[in-house]
């Protein structure tokens with residue numbers, strides 16, 4: 001029987017991390033954990049409670065009231081309410097990038113992520129998986145694509161979902177988030193020294209999955 005490893009995928013916004021992670025998890029029969037969704041839940045809850053996301057103390061006080069559950073079919077519940085679609089709103093994306101700067105928020109979520117990842121056979125995507133959450137992951141991927149390509153992908157995804165979308169505004173939003181995520185004091189987004197970079201700009205989904213599966217095969 002092959003070994004059940006841990007896989008970390010990090011990279012900037014809309015690089016295709018979660019799409020690839022889901023496809024690889026399905027093919028390996030691994031558990032996929034979307035850590036970005038957890039930061040989105042914290043921001044969503046702050047917005048719901050009319051708490052200013054830039055108020056670190058007020059946001060940190062909310063953590064004790066936050067119960068996040070993730071189901072194998074991709075459903076995300078916050079305090080038993082289905083927030084799967086609601087957390088994808090633009091305002092929540094920007095809010096997530098703000099609350100993810102706070103130490104209390106990060107330690108609260110990182111602890112949960114490590115608990116969920118116990119035992120291996122998992123694939124986590126986010127910003128700090130290879131550098132912080134799963135420093136010992138057997139496979140670390142740093143997935144990138146040009147900003148134009150990432151903005152266009154997110155734009156197409158929105159249109160497909162029937163959400164209003166403006167390409168220039170999306171590009172501006174993800175550039176702003178990347179800048180914020182890469183320059184924050186705690187666990188900034190960066191490539192782990194032992195991560196393998198994949199630039200997906202000119203690759204199809206199938207090509208990216210094949211590349212990741214090849215790297216997995218070398219490790220199990």
Ligand SMILES: Nc1ncnc2c1ncn2[C@@H]1O[C@H](COP(=O)(O)OP(=O)(O)O)[C@@H](O)[C@H]1O
Nearest residue numbers: 013014015016017018019153157200203204205
């Ligand atoms: N070669 C590719 N690799 C990864 N994603 C791609 C590729 N081509 C198109 N996409 C699309 O890019 C979009 C954004 O991907 P997503 O997984 O949400 O990114 P992230 O999790 O990094 O924010 C998805 O609609 C996905 O289908």
Ligand SMILES: Nc1ccn([C@@H]2O[C@H](COP(=O)(O)OP(=O)(O)O)[C@@H](O)[C@H]2O)c(=O)n1
Nearest residue numbers: 013014035036037039096097100126127128
């Ligand atoms: N492990 C993680 C995952 C997300 N995040 C934060 O959460 C935000 C939303 O993450 P996401 O992965 O859902 O975003 P997209 O790349 O899907 O647009 C990011 O912009 C980061 O600020 C983080 O700090 N650490």
